[in-house]
Amino acid sequence: MPVKDERGDLDVSKVVKPVFQSYFKDITATESAFQATLSSLKMLDVGKWPIFSLCSEAELQLVRQACVFGSASNELLYTTVNDEIFVLGTNCCGCLGLGDVQSTIEPRRLDSLSGKKIACLSYGSGPHIVLATTEGEVFTWGHNAYSQLGNGTTNAGLVPYHISTNLSNKQVIEVACGSYHSLVLTSDGEVFAWGYNNSGQVGSGSTANQPIPRRVTGCLQSKVVVNIACGQMCSMAVVNTGEVFVWGYNGNGQLGLGSSGNQPTPCRVAALQGIRVQRVACGYAHTLVLTDEGQVYAWGANSYGQLGTGNKSNQSYPTPVVVEKDRIIEIAACHSAHTSAAKTQGGHVYMWGQCRGQSVTLPHLTHFSSTDDVFACFATPAVTWRLLSVEPDDHLTVAESLKREFDNPNTADLKFLVDGKYIYVHKVLLKIRCEHFRSSLEDNEDDIVEMSEFSYPVYRAFLEYLYTDSISLSPEEAVGLLDLATFYRENRLKKLCQQTIKQGICEENAIALLSAAVKYEAQDLEEFCFRFCINHLTVVTQTSGFAEMDHDLLKNFISKASRVGAFKN
Incomplete structure (x- = not known):
């Protein structure tokens, strides 16, 4: 059974295969050579994730989107400019979707999803994958001992499964995975959940596992949800009025309700009354929210300082996180880590929580330009907290060429004189x-x-x-x-x-x-x-x-x- 305590080890930690152990030991030695290979990439330096060193220079130049996941950050999925999906890694529980459980150190194409454009993707601890396409379809595969794939069984999903039950006429626009449960958000503001439910994390009102997607109702019945997130065993939803609703495990106060009792159905975070929330992000057992004023509040587990309050005391009520005076425009956390990050309107990136084994109890200004880099370099495991976007620079599109020509006196035939x-x-x-x-x-x-x-x-x-x-x-x-x-x-x-x-x-x-x-x-x-x-x-x-x-x-x-x-x- 999965553990409840925030410090507990996941039961999949023993599955890292020897062939990968030897490769990852040699990562540091090849770091400088690998960074040179990545000189043609902009927007995001994927080289900060060691698993990319298994890809050739030619393969890296085709990367458009990427996700690094797994209990030891040893699984990789990426898409190319041709809308092909490739995977590599230890393939624990068939999480690569290739139809087998064989590890691979070379990228293999995921033919069953060829041509599909990925809109969003999330992963669980098993691991299992939930993916939504730009057309709103949902596919799942990987670990399924608790029905987290939503296919009505508990059999491992070795290939992507298209979920149609209760979602056939819905367009999914966002997905989120907890340890062993899954959420999706539809274009009409409805939330559907399935999977492990020992603490009420699927919001059904019981603690029975849910094998297929069912709409989360209760307090959300008449609400329009605009954002969802999952901790290890809890779930969150932000509605269009700026209110936050929470349900599931609450042993560390991660629901922000002022208590430590589990919540089997959605409940509004009353302490945020009068505060309009735009986004929510969940760590392993802590929660961050971003308000319309650019302020961050945090609550839940804090044994690594992941709440950014300056101490290590858990908080069951929302507590302000102070990041100088600059407005925050992005918050970052993922359910597999005790790390938090934020980006300001001025482009500064801060991190706090568990960072390379150290406890950072106050927001620390980094030299990064992206919150993604925080998780690549400091989180344990070093996984991605969202689907990465990578843009090759070796070929300029028409749009990129036009951008370069703006305010260029060498090619311009007209100039405006202003002030x-x-x-x-x-x-x-x-x-x-x-x-x-x-x-x-x-x-x-x-x-x-x-x-x-x-x-x-x-x-x-x-x-x-x-x-x-x-x-x-x-x-x-x-x-x-x-x-x-x-x-x-x-x-x-x-x-x-x-x-x-x-x-x-x-x-x-x-x-x-x-x-x-x-x-x-x-x-x-x-x-x-x-x-x-x-x-x-x-x-x-x-x-x-x-x-x-x-x-x-x-x-x-x-x-x-x-x-x-x-x-x-």
Whole structure:
């Protein structure tokens, strides 16, 4: 039976095969040579995971997505630019999906899933795999002693099994695995669970194992779930109102309910009342959540400092994690480790918890640019906490080539003069990408256009967007870009601006952002800002922005707030 204690060893630790032991002993000696092989990879240095040293240079150049898993980080699945899936490793319990249990030190193609595009993937401790395609199909394989594959049996799954029971008309958009149970989230906000249930982790109300997917109901019956996560034997869901629901094992307080009793059905984390959560991440026996204000709360087991509180005392209530003053935009944890990580809006990556055998009790600033690197270099085992994305740099796509040409004076045939600075662009691209320029540049033979309506950072970000389809601008400056997008009727740009602005919202600027959203008819942003103001009503109403609020806007705000019950005792 799987252990409950957070320090317990998994019962699969003895399955590492001798052939792999010898290979992994030689990893350090070949490190420098291997890093040279990876010089053509960007976005992510897969070389930090030793198992990639078993791949040739040619194979590495084709990698697009990857997942490292297993009790000794000795299993690997990756996809290529041709949408082929390859696996290698010890193949414990048939977790490579090849139809056998033979280990392999050379990548073997997973033919049964050839051509399938992976949207998300998660793994359990057995290990077992749950994979969702971009079309919303779900496939499972590997260890199945507790029905965690959802195929109605307890037989090991040696090949990928397409789950159709109760999911045939559903599109799955997210998957999560605990030690021996599985969750999936559908596009309509429903959660389905199956597998090991000794502590209520499938949320059915009993402790009987669940052999096939069944919808998790109870408190989630009428809720729209937007994010899911699993600890070893617990489950979490974030709904679109920002509330967090939890169920399963709670011996270390990992459910955040203020107790240590197990919870067989979903229960709301009441201590987060008034706090709007965006994401949840689960470690072995601890939990992290990220709020709409960019703050992190943690609770659960803390014997390695994985809560980041400065001590090693477990916490059964949500506790703030202090990471300087910068806004957090990403949190990271995985159910097989006692490690936590976070990335700030400024690009800084912090880690805490069990790091290379040491206990780090406060967030520690790393030299990494990715939270993935934290788990590659410091977690035990060194597995991936999410599906990695790798992009080869030896061949530039059309989109990548266009990105490189933005603001390039050597190839440009037009330049904008904004605030005394030049921005170099190409007329033909502007005409192709923007209706405004299609008409304004039609008969314009000038090679310099002066622009005074918008600031340099805003106009540069707009022109760069036409080359890249993305914006790189602070949330504060994105308001100016929202104004431009509205003026030029660039609806997609308006959406991107709203997403960026949301990341910078706080009590002090919430009213100003709400005013901007109303002014520029940004309905999604308007609703987000309104909800934020309601959730932080006491502080927001004491700000100077609220005191100086436009009369009509104030009247509408009070009316709408009254309708949603904001002023009830």
